Amino acid sequence: MVDAALSLQTIMEPAAGARLRRRMFGQKSFVLGGGLLLVIIVVALLAPLLATHDPYTQDLARRMVPPFWYGKGSFEHILGTDNLGRDYFSRLLYGARISLLIGLSVMVISGIIGTALGLVAGYFGGKADLAVTFLVTTRLAMPVMLVALAVVAIVGGSLPVIILVLGFLKWDRFAVVMRSATQQARSLDYVAAAEAVGASTSRIILGEILPNVLPQLIVVATLEAASAILLEASLSFLGLGVQPPLPSWGLMISEAKSYMFFSFWLIAIPGTMLALLVLAINLAGDGLRDIFAPEGR
Amino acid sequence: MTALIEAHDVTRSFEVSAGMFRRKRKLHAVNGIDLTLEKGEVLGIVGESGCGKSTLARILLGLLPPTSGTIRFDGRDLRTLKRRDLARQVQPVFQDPYSSLNPRRTIASIVAFPLDVHGIGSSADRRREALKIMDLVGLPARFADRHPRELSGGQRQRVAIARALIMKPEIIVCDEPTSALDVSVQSQILNLLLELRNEFGLTYVFISHNLGVVEHIATRVAVMYLGRVVELAETSAMFANPRHPYTRALLSSILTPVPGLGIPETGLGLAFPDPLNPPSGCVFHPRCPSAFDACKCVEPQLAGNGQVRAACHLESFNTGPEGTSAYES
Numbered sequence: 084m085v086d087a088a089l090s091l092q093t094i095m096e097p098a099a100g101a102r103l104r105r106r107m108f109g110q111k112s113f114v115l116g117g118g119l120l121l122v123i124i125v126v127a128l129l130a131p132l133l134a135t136h137d138p139y140t141q142d143l144a145r146r147m148v149p150p151f152w153y154g155k156g157s158f159e160h161i162l163g164t165d166n167l168g169r170d171y172f173s174r175l176l177y178g179a180r181i182s183l184l185i186g187l188s189v190m191v192i193s194g195i196i197g198t199a200l201g202l203v204a205g206y207f208g209g210k211a212d213l214a215v216t217f218l219v220t221t222r223l224a225m226p227v228m229l230v231a232l233a234v235v236a237i238v239g240g241s242l243p244v245i246i247l248v249l250g251f252l253k254w255d256r257f258a259v260v261m262r263s264a265t266q267q268a269r270s271l272d273y274v275a276a277a278e279a280v281g282a283s284t285s286r287i288i289l290g291e292i293l294p295n296v297l298p299q300l301i302v303v304a305t306l307e308a309a310s311a312i313l314l315e316a317s318l319s320f321l322g323l324g325v326q327p328p329l330p331s332w333g334l335m336i337s338e339a340k341s342y343m344f345f346s347f348w349l350i351a352i353p354g355t356m357l358a359l360l361v362l363a364i365n366l367a368g369d370g371l372r373d374i375f376a377p378e379g380r
Numbered sequence: 381m382t383a384l385i386e387a388h389d390v391t392r393s394f395e396v397s398a399g400m401f402r403r404k405r406k407l408h409a410v411n412g413i414d415l416t417l418e419k420g421e422v423l424g425i426v427g428e429s430g431c432g433k434s435t436l437a438r439i440l441l442g443l444l445p446p447t448s449g450t451i452r453f454d455g456r457d458l459r460t461l462k463r464r465d466l467a468r469q470v471q472p473v474f475q476d477p478y479s480s481l482n483p484r485r486t487i488a489s490i491v492a493f494p495l496d497v498h499g500i501g502s503s504a505d506r507r508r509e510a511l512k513i514m515d516l517v518g519l520p521a522r523f524a525d526r527h528p529r530e531l532s533g534g535q536r537q538r539v540a541i542a543r544a545l546i547m548k549p550e551i552i553v554c555d556e557p558t559s560a561l562d563v564s565v566q567s568q569i570l571n572l573l574l575e576l577r578n579e580f581g582l583t584y585v586f587i588s589h590n591l592g593v594v595e596h597i598a599t600r601v602a603v604m605y606l607g608r609v610v611e612l613a614e615t616s617a618m619f620a621n622p623r624h625p626y627t628r629a630l631l632s633s634i635l636t637p638v639p640g641l642g643i644p645e646t647g648l649g650l651a652f653p654d655p656l657n658p659p660s661g662c663v664f665h666p667r668c669p670s671a672f673d674a675c676k677c678v679e680p681q682l683a684g685n686g687q688v689r690a691a692c693h694l695e696s697f698n699t700g701p702e703g704t705s706a707y708e709s
Contacts, residue, residue: 271479271480272474272475272476272479272480273479273480273481273482275438275441275443275472275474275480276472276474276480276540276543277482277493277497278443278463279441279442279443279467279470279471279472280467280471280493280494280497280498280543280547281462281463281464281465281466281467281494281497281498282493282497283497286497291482294482294484295482295483295484
């Protein structure tokens, strides 16, 4: 009798970790997106090991070699070479590093700025809220692309400049979403209970509110990372982003555009990778939201 | 007997704006309340929705500063008390146990949170203490590492009570602690509160709109209407012989378990006055069955003997029980 009751309980209450794992693997979009993202991250980290050639070495004698599935292609250059004879596969691997680095850094910088502003506006309300709302409106009045182009044109394009410019421009959605999520959480009684206990304001914001707005934060963070990657690609395509010879995917697309009608793969391959990466991040973010807040579906 | 809380002329108003360019108007949620709370008593506060009960609770908890008036806890002014010191004296139990517990924390960490904030004991001590209090309120230790969503409403309310108790406060402010619960669970929670009161000598401020619950638990009752206390009396005296017409209407609204009686008629009509634009004189006069001319201009003050006080002109004209017949026809 006692044994039966005990075993019943173990069936009903799996450990928290096991439950989380079951939920994660039950989530198709998370498994698909997360898996793809993981593959891209691993490949980017292991780029020096996986690359078959140096991504910067030019070999003008072997320009525009097509990928191996074309008749003229070979396994020497799996994805062929570009207009300067650089190995396209190796450049693609190193380009993944740049895209991921930009996505992550911009997400972190803008996430910190936007979340802090949103939490302050949502928690304190009143004048703080007015000030933050004004800042957000001001920021929204400036088109990201235009400001980024202007700054890059003045300061000059380089990886750190791109990261900082995008990081300081893309916090608006974090601020807006965090503000409304915080307002919602703030009106709940557990915040009042923490206040009544005498908890400090920073403790209430960081310990009580932030964990409860994390699902929304994750969704915005993934969306922003994906859009930062696309923005960097656009800037590089316009020649005002990452500067050659760094192998950014946007730059690769830009360099390939003149050969689009003769060497189709040059533009199709980095374009496909960019689309896949953004899709993977968005899918993973969607899945994560559902895992953290299944009640919000 | 010393007064744990002495509130004098406490008022809280909110600025209500109807739009960006409209004039802001003042809403007096709590309007000139005088209250004392003696050690060991259970002060029930009753009234309709919007009468200022919850605002009063938040003021007593130190969550909202009063706009004017003074509140003394054990003789110390609320304004000079630090939030943490106040927390050791007064703790809340809120209405909705679904929103009063942080969904991201485990039960043990919710219960131990006050100790954590005040830096009492090591984390092992705190957990031990939390388990002890959980046991006291009837929560088995196996709940310790669960999350609030896995608990029922009654169990969650026990968690909220445990969290309030762990600081060993003198006063617990219960803001409608049973109204979100099933009827079968309500009595369990009420009896738990009464048991805890006897065990620890707690003092309760018990806010409710359920008169049956208040009669069961309170020793003294304050009836609120539009931010004012209109009657303040010992529970038995009030239920036996309500003085204020509003209290009488409230008492007649209690549903009886006798089928066929239907919904009782209170004689109040439906119109709850606009709190932004309260009636002149006695705020209750538009709905009062026994109002006369003076009620429209002069606001009555709480009057009567020590046990029963009502803010009604009829009461101040006829102090004492023998005068009641004058308007009880």
